[in-house]
Amino acid sequence: MRxxxxxxxxxxxxxNREIPKRGxxxxxxxxxxxxxxxxxxxxxxxxxVEYDRLTVDDLVVVDLSGSIVEGRLRPSSDTPTHLxxxxxxxxxxxxxxxxxxxxxxxAQARLSIPIYGTTHADHLAxxxxxxxxxxxxxxxRDYEVETGELILECFKGRDPLHTPMVLVAGHGPFTxxxxxxxxxxxxxVLEELARMAFVTRTLDPAAARLPDPLIRKHFERKHGKNAxxxxx
Ligand SMILES: [Zn+2]
Numbered sequence: 001m002r003x004x005x006x007x008x009x010x011x012x013x014x015x016n017r018e019i020p021k022r023g024x025x026x027x028x029x030x031x032x033x034x035x036x037x038x039x040x041x042x043x044x045x046x047x048x049v050e051y052d053r054l055t056v057d058d059l060v061v062v063d064l065s066g067s068i069v070e071g072r073l074r075p076s077s078d079t080p081t082h083l084x085x086x087x088x089x090x091x092x093x094x095x096x097x098x099x100x101x102x103x104x105x106x107a108q109a110r111l112s113i114p115i116y117g118t119t120h121a122d123h124l125a126x127x128x129x130x131x132x133x134x135x136x137x138x139x140x141r142d143y144e145v146e147t148g149e150l151i152l153e154c155f156k157g158r159d160p161l162h163t164p165m166v167l168v169a170g171h172g173p174f175t176x177x178x179x180x181x182x183x184x185x186x187x188x189v190l191e192e193l194a195r196m197a198f199v200t201r202t203l204d205p206a207a208a209r210l211p212d213p214l215i216r217k218h219f220e221r222k223h224g225k226n227a228x229x230x231x232x
Contacts, residue, residue, distance in 0.1 A: 005043060005070055008036050009059040012043035015180035019098060020051045022188045030098040031076040034180035035086050037093070040064050042086060046073035077144065084148025085176060089160045094180030096187040099172045102194035106130065107167035113193060114209050116200045120193050121210055121218035122229075128190060129154050130167040147171070162223070165190045 003009065012034035019025050019032060028051075033044035043059045060071035062079060064087055076082075082095045098104075106113050106128075113128035115121060120128075131150040138146040151166050151174060164186045165175040175186035200207045222229045 005061045009043045012059050013056045015184050016045050018184045024098040024100040032096045033082045045076050080144035081148040092176050093178050094183035095176045096183040097174050098187050100191040103173040103190050107172050110169045113197045118218045121215045124163045125219040131169050133169045
């Protein structure tokens with residue numbers, strides 16, 4: 001019998017397969033989920049399964065409380081982090097988590113990624129934020145939920161759809177988007193921004209941030225009501 005969640009699982013499966021294809025994680029590192037807002041469920045990668053062995057039927061469907069709705073495997077251990085974001089933010093249809101090298105490097109250095117150039121400004125109009133380091137107490141409490149809470153704390157006063165990415169200090173990147181495909185795309189964009197910023201800072205440790213008018217120009221070319229980049 002065809003699963004009522006077949007399409008959601010297929011999209012989540014395809015999005016997960018993009019992670020190693022785009023060189024964003026090795027082995028079992030990372031995970032992507034796809035969210036169905038109308039039904040309040042997400043499909044996520046199972047825990048500890050390698051990407052190239054992953055089948056559509058391995059995907060696990062869970063509701064917003066974390067109860068398994070469909071699937072025979074255990075969901076990713078990061079499932080509670082994804083759920084915190086879906087519960088808090090409207091309009092998010094996918095979340096991706098990777099341990100891609102450059103983005104993780106900045107996260108381990110506990111540094112936000114400065115907006116040095118227009119490639120960055122084409123995608124977001126501010127530095128890629130880095131969360132605070134998790135307290136020992138929070139680590140002991142409920143680690144994956146607390147990771148989500150750290151992200152929400154960091155996004156107070158920010159629009160998650162304008163800044164669809166974050167570095168979790170000491171850990172690595174989480175990205176999201178209106179769709180799971182967009183979440184993975186943003187993970188690839190973040191890795192490229194992280195790599196470019198690393199090169200910039202290496203060449204000139206005192207490199208200046210892009211001036212504000214250039215940031216606005218590039219961001220608004222692609223976002224908002226006056227966007228004019230690309231084809232109609
Ligand atoms: Zn991780």
